[in-house]
Amino acid sequence: MNIKRNTILVFCFLSIIFLFSACSDETEPAGNIDFGYEYFPLAVGKYRVYVSDSIVLRSAGTIRDTLKSYIREEIIEQNISAEGDTMYYVNVYFKRKVDDDWKYQKTVFVTKSVQKVTRQEDNLLFTKMVFPLKAGLRFNHNQYFDSQIDIVIGGEVMRAMYDGWNTRVETINKDLLFEGNKVKNVKIRLVDDVSTSLEKKVYYETYIQNIGLYSKTMIFLQDNNTGTEPIEERAVKGFYHNLTLLEHN
Structure with missing residues (x-):
């Protein structure tokens, strides 16, 4: 059945998501290729803690809810998929304040092959x-579901939020100051x-070599009508979301 429109409920602040599939026909001798696997390291026992800052528009844009929270992702298990790729089970925890106890939120599934990394979350599979x-x-990025x-x-209701994406690697191997050191990022x-x-x-998202996701910035705003004011002032629905790495092992 070809369903053109569905409605999927997600958390207002969104967690951490997304994933897969290449579009390049260029080839090089295997020994000369730097694949960049170190930008998405995965191993059982590894964890990362993020601070999340979000603004969510409610009641046709008349209310803007601000939320600061903390998110912890920990790899708890790995298995080999039917295709021979490694699948990692990642528990996601959430808390509102830094001194609160962690509360289990959900488990997401991250699969890594020689060609790609995919992440399945909230019934959606991302590249x-x-x-x-x-x-x-x-x-x-959105190959596996109806955009x-x-x-x-x-x-x-955000209409067709995933439509028209044109995902690309913008920069790679640039220096970024992290924990007092210069590190490579993509x-x-x-x-x-x-x-x-x-x-x-x-x-956009930034990844650090040998650590993984470092930060995420998202702005998705929509209005039902056109107008002369900036969309940031007229939007009746949408959100702002920033995620930044605080702690890792």
């Missing part, structure tokens, strides 16, 4: 990263910046 990494590489699906956020822009009279889309 997280493809190999070999190189600047300008484009891939289909026309609607998402309910803050009680408002920046993936999941959707080209869009700002029209009806919507605004911004989404």
Whole structure:
């Protein structure tokens, strides 16, 4: 059945997501390729803690809920999939304040092969990263589901939020100051910046070598009508979301 529109409920602040599939026909001798696997390291027992800052529009944009929280992801198990790839089980925990106890939220599934990393979360399968990494590489982040699906956020329906994405590796092997040291990072822009009279889309993620996801920035805003004011002032639904790494092992 070809369902053009579905509605999927997700957390207003969103957690951590996304994943897979390459679009490059270029080949090189295997011995000369730097695949970039170290930007997405996975091993049982590894964890990362993030601070999450979000603003969610409610009641047709008349209310803006601000939420600061903390998210912990820990790899608890691994198995080999039917295709021979390694699947990791990742427990996600949440708390509102730094001194609160962690509360289990859900388990997500991350699969890593020689070509890609995928992440299954909230019944959606995303493309997280493809190999070999190189600047300008484009891939289909939303390949495994209908990009026309609607998402309910803050009680408002976001129409086709996943439509029209043009995911690409923007920069790679650039220096970033982290924990007092210069480290290499890769920046993936999941959707080209869009700002029209009806919507605004911004989404990019940064990964650190030998650590993984370092930060995420998301802005998705929509209005039902056109207008002359900036979309940031007129939006009746949507959210702002920033995620930054605090702790890891």
